[in-house]
Amino acid sequence: MKITPLRALAYDIVCVLALVVIGTRNHNEDTGLTGVLFVATPFLISVVVARVYALSLKKGVSSVEDGVTVVLFTVAIGMILRRFVFDRGIATAFIIVATVFLSSSMLGWRAVAAKRAAAK
Numbered sequence: 001m002k003i004t005p006l007r008a009l010a011y012d013i014v015c016v017l018a019l020v021v022i023g024t025r026n027h028n029e030d031t032g033l034t035g036v037l038f039v040a041t042p043f044l045i046s047v048v049v050a051r052v053y054a055l056s057l058k059k060g061v062s063s064v065e066d067g068v069t070v071v072l073f074t075v076a077i078g079m080i081l082r083r084f085v086f087d088r089g090i091a092t093a094f095i096i097v098a099t100v101f102l103s104s105s106m107l108g109w110r111a112v113a114a115k116r117a118a119a120k
Helices: 005-026 033-057 064-085 092-119
Strands: none
Touching: 005 033, 005 064, 005 092, 033 064, 064 092
């Protein structure tokens, strides 16, 4: 299965949504669609921006370099949007957890894709 830019974006969005759903459940916040979207929106915007930027680098959508770029942009832009546009908090622990979770999940699916491609 070839990983297209659109499929890569979809996988990265799933990673962001997983982070938000787990976080909202752990903090007893609204886990309905509106609650999840309220928390996820800054990160969904940032993952799209990250994906567009990463495409401009032409490194391949499932490469480690692509994944690192997407993770860093998603976390940095997402936190900036969350704080200054959506007027939400960005505690240091949240930044750490989001960075670790998004790094492991976004780089994780890329590692699985690379292993599958190498096996063919």
